[in-house]
Amino acid sequence: MARSAALPGWLYVLFLTLLATATDEFIIAGVLREIAGDLSVSVSAAGQLVTVFAVVYALGAPTLALVFARFPRRPVMVAGLAVFVLANVAAALSPGYASLLAARIAAALAAAVVTAAAFTMVAMRAPEGQQGRYLGVATAGMTAALFTGVPLGTWLGGALGWRATFWLLAAVGTLAVIGLLTTAPSVPGGPSTPLRERLAPLRRVAVLRLVAVTFLAGSGGLMFYTYLSAYVAEAASGSGTLLSVVLLVVGLAGLAGALLAGRAADAFGPRRSLRVVIGGHALTLLLAAAFGFSGMDGTAAPAVLVVLIAFWSVFAWALNPPIQGSIMAAAGPEAAMPALALNISGLYLGTGVAGAVGGIVIATADIRFVPLAGGALMLLSFLLTLAPEHTPSSDRVRVRPPGGRTRTRTHGTASTEQSV
Incomplete structure (x- = not known):
């Protein structure tokens, strides 16, 4: 395949997928005060929603990757994204701080599985000599969250309330699930060892x-x-x-x-x-x-x-x-x-x-x-x-x-x- 060949549609779906998971990590930073006021907790307590997400993500990523390594990548990603969507719906409907924290933990675990599987799919399905190019496009989804997803979510939270930010993430995740089901290539899992x-x-x-x-x-x-x-x-x-x-x-x-x-x-x-x-x-x-x-x-x-x-x-x-x-x-x-x-x-x-x-x-x-x-x-x-x-x-x-x-x-x- 020539280097100038058009990129496949599934790669853009993974761009969108990683944009959603990366945005979910930081998006609360822009609506901390709104969350604290609505749930009657301190701003510092609301800030722990960001910390918990990062810690759970970091610890869960390698552990869950070992668990799911032998499964085909596409169903792992689809299932992970489905959990990610449901976790953000639960966050949007959370009646209190404890339930919101639990939803954040579930979203972090799902995002950890999805991200690892996504990068594996990209690396293993990239044409010879274009692995870096494909990884660059996928990585750009995470980078784009810095100046698109996070600011948009923060603005939306300010305009419609902090729960709207989680509805946005659930909607983007749903689009990504549909995209994966219709475009993602088949990538087998590792051997059962x-x-x-x-x-x-x-x-x-x-x-x-x-x-x-x-x-x-x-x-x-x-x-x-x-x-x-x-x-x-x-x-x-x-x-x-x-x-x-x-x-x-x-x-x-x-x-x-x-x-x-x-x-x-x-x-x-x-x-x-x-x-x-x-x-x-x-x-x-x-x-x-x-x-x-x-x-x-x-x-x-x-x-x-x-x-x-x-x-x-x-x-x-x-x-x-x-x-x-x-x-x-x-x-x-x-x-x-x-x-x-x-x-x-x-x-x-x-x-x-x-x-x-x-x-x-x-x-x-x-x-x-x-x-x-x-x-x-x-x-x-x-x-x-x-x-x-x-x-x-x-x-x-x-x-x-x-x-x-x-x-x-x-x-x-x-x-x-x-x-x-």
Whole structure:
């Protein structure tokens, strides 16, 4: 298939699917006060609805991926999305805080299963030489949630009440279910093997090292994103208008970064692309720290800041395609779904660490040290990507198109074969 060939419809359905699951994680942040007032709880208690979702997602992703790894991906995704829809309907109808919390837990577990299965389907059904491109499009769905789904849900919650945000997610999830039923390709599950054998690929040093890369990259990059508004206010005397411009730039540049990273992973291999992405991310964070300490002011400061944030966003949201391609190569198809789920857990745990460490940095120093601390974590992540690669025979994956013959796929220097 030529590189310029049109993308299949099912890939856009997965874009919509990941847009919905990613939006569900953050959407409550925009309606915390409304929820707190309606359910007669504190704002901090309402905020735990976000924390619980993230923690349950992070812990549930690898566990449930092991449970469902041997099942075909399409029915797993359809069933997971159906639970996701019902959980959001339950959230919209929740009479109290406890029932809303339970609905959030159910939605997080469903989203964890769906996300891992979606990325596995993308990686295993992408044509040879286009895995990165396909992963980039799927990843863009998660990125788009930053500047489409979350703001739209927040606006809708303000206009029609916080329950409307969950009805929106249920509606989008329903559309995704219909799309999967009508367009998604068949991707078989893994072999029915004892749990010990299914866990074996997850104990490979290469897989665990890549999960550590994701954890450190998530901690460093999301630390800066978490406190971005405070940084803009301090570094460039940012007004509300400047912050709005910066957030728009983050979304657009991040979307471009996800798509470009997919193309780069196909052209240069996921491991080489991963080093470029992590290295570029570290560099832009250190430049942001330098800008904060420079004391630059005047009319040029906001423009310089916006350009700097744009470059940072490209690298920050370019991580998923090369890291997922690398994980697939290291784990092989027999452990693809659990390995990708473990990687997602690394990212979510990094998100939690980012907020905590960033808060400590601000409390002990000031906001200008946040990108510096984030850059230090990114440098550690980059050092891990420099570890020698190995290609044991157990990491080889057979690529067998439906009705076709087996072929070997090579990602960078790591030879893989993928069973579809």
